[in-house]
Amino acid sequence: MKKMSTKKETRTKNAYLLLEDGTIMKGRSFGCQANVTGEVVFNTAMTGYQEILTDPSYCGQIVTMTYPLIGNYGVNANDVESVKPQVRGFLVREACARPSHYRSEKTIEHYLAQQGIPGLEGIDTRALTRRIRQCGALRGAILMGGPEEKVWEGEAIAAKHCGAIMTMDEIRDLVPNEAYQTWKVHLQKLSQHLVSGPHLIEKVTTPQSYVIPGEGFRVAVIDLGIKENILRMLKSLDLQLMVFPAHTKVEEIQAASPQGIFLSNGPGNPKDATAAIEVIKNFLEPQKNIPIFGICLGHQLLSLAFGGDTYKMKFGHRGGNHPVQDLRTGRVYITSQNHGYSIQEESLPEFVEVSHRNVNDGTVEGLRHRHLPVYSVQYHPEAAPGPEDTAFLFDEFIANMEAKAK
Numbered sequence: 001m002k003k004m005s006t007k008k009e010t011r012t013k014n015a016y017l018l019l020e021d022g023t024i025m026k027g028r029s030f031g032c033q034a035n036v037t038g039e040v041v042f043n044t045a046m047t048g049y050q051e052i053l054t055d056p057s058y059c060g061q062i063v064t065m066t067y068p069l070i071g072n073y074g075v076n077a078n079d080v081e082s083v084k085p086q087v088r089g090f091l092v093r094e095a096c097a098r099p100s101h102y103r104s105e106k107t108i109e110h111y112l113a114q115q116g117i118p119g120l121e122g123i124d125t126r127a128l129t130r131r132i133r134q135c136g137a138l139r140g141a142i143l144m145g146g147p148e149e150k151v152w153e154g155e156a157i158a159a160k161h162c163g164a165i166m167t168m169d170e171i172r173d174l175v176p177n178e179a180y181q182t183w184k185v186h187l188q189k190l191s192q193h194l195v196s197g198p199h200l201i202e203k204v205t206t207p208q209s210y211v212i213p214g215e216g217f218r219v220a221v222i223d224l225g226i227k228e229n230i231l232r233m234l235k236s237l238d239l240q241l242m243v244f245p246a247h248t249k250v251e252e253i254q255a256a257s258p259q260g261i262f263l264s265n266g267p268g269n270p271k272d273a274t275a276a277i278e279v280i281k282n283f284l285e286p287q288k289n290i291p292i293f294g295i296c297l298g299h300q301l302l303s304l305a306f307g308g309d310t311y312k313m314k315f316g317h318r319g320g321n322h323p324v325q326d327l328r329t330g331r332v333y334i335t336s337q338n339h340g341y342s343i344q345e346e347s348l349p350e351f352v353e354v355s356h357r358n359v360n361d362g363t364v365e366g367l368r369h370r371h372l373p374v375y376s377v378q379y380h381p382e383a384a385p386g387p388e389d390t391a392f393l394f395d396e397f398i399a400n401m402e403a404k405a406k
């Protein structure tokens with residue numbers, strides 16, 4: 001007897017997630033139907049999917065959420081961290097088709113379709129996360145279904161592999177050769193996919209410098225893909241913000257005579273942001289004594305400018321509840337995080353103090369110059385999404401500028 005199709009089945013199409021280690025997972029496409037390639041990373045936040053989708057730090061990445069229900073409070077025009085989604089693709093267990101929230105304007109499916117981002121639902125995102133934790137972040141591709149569909153749907157496969165996460169080789173005899181060969185070609189392409197490079201920051205930085213007026217201190221903001229909420233927080237402090245593209249030369253920034261420098265978050269490997277590192281080195285000259293504050297990528301760039309080193313972590317920190325200890329006070333804060341690189345502590349020069357540490361794995365979460373008003377954090381004090389425990393860090397930046405102005 002022909003199975004009656006439900007509404008959900010008619011709105012979706014089979015699609016696959018292929019990882020560079022040959023893992024293949026079947027799901028249903030939602031949002032835009034397109035093949036994409038990116039670095040697959042997991043985020044453990046229970047809410048905040050809209051902010052995550054639009055955070056420019058995710059540029060070039062395919063994000064999977066460990067929380068099983070995504071889209072339950074819908075999508076609205078205000079909770080975005082940039083003008084469009086920045087992820088390459090989105091993997092969820094269940095995309096909620098009927099959101100319920102007074103601010104909801106559309107479903108996540110509608111939003112991703114409108115914005116040209118492919119989503120994949122029905123993925124066992126926890127099994128996927130375990131695989132990433134074992135192997136480290138992996139390149140992956142979202143592939144729309146092809147000739148393999150009919151066979152994969154077969155009862156025998158379903159029974160044999162129910163709930164399992166499989167590799168292409170494990171199911172080689174169960175799918176038509178044509179499908180296997182297609183996946184092989186995609187696997188080959190995946191191995192050549194560049195997960196980082198200067199192109200990522202160039203995609204998300206402002207094309208031109210601009211000013212956000214305010215009555216307070218003049219702050220040069222180096223935009224490496226800045227989140228809206230960082231700008232909102234800086235604006236709320238009534239600063240006069242001069243926002244510069246990532247590749248701006250130091251002379252141009254100096255000509256604006258900033259009283260403070262803010263270094264933003266951003267995508268990719270910090271070592272690719274060579275122009276910004278040079279700018280920071282210049283402003284670190286002791287006679288300038290200029291207050292600097294960096295968040296996430298900004299923090300990593302600061303450590304490179306100090307002469308320290310960074311490395312790629314196995315699978316990074318992405319979520320809304322990472323415990324971080326302030327080493328001066330002993331106090332632990334719950335922080336929002338989204339990063340795949342970290343600071344090589346041994347590489348730091350003597351004039352730099354490690355101010356914060358991750359309680360889970362001991363990695364460096366904050367730095368402070370011992371003699372200059374310069375500090376940075378790896379986590380996101382601006383939240384969005386996530387806890388607002390450490391918003392006071394912005395006040396310290398103002399205090400540093402006030403101290404210098406006296």
Ligand SMILES: NC(=O)CC[C@H](N)C(=O)O
Pocket residue numbers: 057264265266267268269270295296297298338339340341342
């Ligand atoms: N949120 C960020 O600024 C991320 C910084 C950097 N791209 C990393 O992944 O570590």
